[in-house]
Amino acid sequence: KNQVEQSPQSLIILEGKNCTLQCNYTVSPFSNLRWYKQDTGRGPVSLTIMTFSENTKSNGRYTATLDADTKQSSLHITASQLSDSASYICVVSRYGNKLVFGAGTILRVKS
């Protein structure tokens, strides 16, 4: 069964701290893995997209890693800011552009 599992479900950190979100998937055939940030009441915004051959990709303070062998990915946020408070969704794309969504990790950054 094609599934994407994310952990933790929610997370609270202090402003300025780093954090890492996890994503495990059992999706086949694999095309690419994406991380999205979704603010409350808004549509998802793409942070990174990684194909099978990519191990890491950065977008500013966001760094995503992918281990295609173990089918795991992580999103590392450096020097968190209050504006990072959002839901972070791991999405795996199957060939044919069918997306399988994780449930998301709700991150709250507090001062």
Place this chain on the structure above:
Amino acid sequence: GAVVSQHPSWVICKSGTSVKIECRSLDFQATTMFWYRQFPKQSLMLMATSNEGSKATYEQGVEKDKFLINHASLTLSTLTVTSAHPEDSSFYICSAGGGRTRSYEQYFGPGTRLTVT
């Protein structure tokens, strides 16, 4: 990234009425558009996939007669919720993809909050 807009951003309607939501890709021609529904604290659920000029493909459990999708042009898709009921209240999000240079990407709209009273 590409820009996808939705209109309206929120709508309140009475039970039994129909509501139309528009999704536009503003800076590229989207051969494929997707419609999602998201309930509070849940992730996005794909409702249907539509290719320009052809009938939409609905996911299992989604009533095609209730959720009418039209993708008449490469920049516009509409979702009409017919005879809306309170249980249809949700956050509806579209995404656009396809085209010559964006075949694998999906760009999401900002979403439409539907409340049925």
